[in-house]
Amino acid sequence: MILRGKIATLRPLQIGDAAITLKWRQSERAKYLQRGAQNIKEQQAWIVSVIPTDDLNFIIEYQNLPVGMIALQEINHRHKTAVLGRLLIGEAAKVGSAPVTFEAELLLCDYLFNDLKFHKLYGDISEDNIAMIKTRMYLGYKKDGVLRDQYIYDGVYKNAIAVSLLEDEYREFTRRKLIDLIGLFGKVNTGKQSLL
Numbered sequence: 001m002i003l004r005g006k007i008a009t010l011r012p013l014q015i016g017d018a019a020i021t022l023k024w025r026q027s028e029r030a031k032y033l034q035r036g037a038q039n040i041k042e043q044q045a046w047i048v049s050v051i052p053t054d055d056l057n058f059i060i061e062y063q064n065l066p067v068g069m070i071a072l073q074e075i076n077h078r079h080k081t082a083v084l085g086r087l088l089i090g091e092a093a094k095v096g097s098a099p100v101t102f103e104a105e106l107l108l109c110d111y112l113f114n115d116l117k118f119h120k121l122y123g124d125i126s127e128d129n130i131a132m133i134k135t136r137m138y139l140g141y142k143k144d145g146v147l148r149d150q151y152i153y154d155g156v157y158k159n160a161i162a163v164s165l166l167e168d169e170y171r172e173f174t175r176r177k178l179i180d181l182i183g184l185f186g187k188v189n190t191g192k193q194s195l196l
Contacts (some may be wrong), residue, residue: 007186008103009051010058010070013050017059018043020066024090049190057086060104067091070104080119082112099185106178113167122164124150131185133161140173142167 003010010105011020022043025036035124037043050057054075060068063079068089072082087105090096124147125132141163165174 001056003107005103005107005184007062007098008060008100008107010104013047013057013059013069015044015047015051017066018047020061020090021059021069024069027090032147033121033137057187058104058108060089060100062095062098062142063101065091065094067095067100067106070108080117082116082118082121083119085107086121095186099182102181102185103136104180106175106182109165109170109175109178113170117192119167120164121170124160124162126151126153127161129164133163136163139165140169142169 001012013183018040022037022040025043027032040060054192055074056072058070059066060070068091070084070088071086073085074081074083076082084105088103096102109121113120122144125136127133128148142165144162144164147160147162149157151158
């Protein structure tokens with residue numbers, strides 16, 4: 001399955017993406033993501049392990065180039081819930097100010113709430129990732145609580161902030177915010193009218 005927007009495309013993660021995704025995961029931009037593979041063989045093995053699962057792991061493309069990744073994880077059809085994860089732009093210089101992240105999230109949320117008819121999107125964010133926490137709050141996600149000592153980074157336990165977004169919240173607030181951000185950054189990026 002491929003999800004196409006006006007500026008971003010989400011295509012399934014493939015084994016051939018191992019080298020670039022490993023590079024992204026080992027970059028400074030990924031410092032708040034959970035630790036993963038340490039070499040290309042481990043990254044290939046991880047990709048092989050997630051392809052047959054219900055998780056939807058996507059590569060974000062911009063101008064036909066892979067620039068990042070995003071995923072729906074822990075997809076639960078019975079309870080109609082899923083986790084938003086692995087959101088990372090690994091090629092920031094190629095993306096510039098283009099609203100690729102916002103459109104990737106819009107595409108994924110539209111798929112989750114419109115096509116799958118799910119009820120809730122949730123996840124957790126390292127307490128140190130202040131920018132992401134602020135972004136989630138701005139977009140209308142609700143803070144559900146603190147997960148104490150949820151992750152260990154370099155030998156230090158870190159709390160995580162649990163957040164969630166319900167279908168009606170997405171439709172009534174978040175979707176409009178994402179569209180507005182895409183329009184605003186689209187104008188900045190092109191110097192012209194909105195891309196939407």
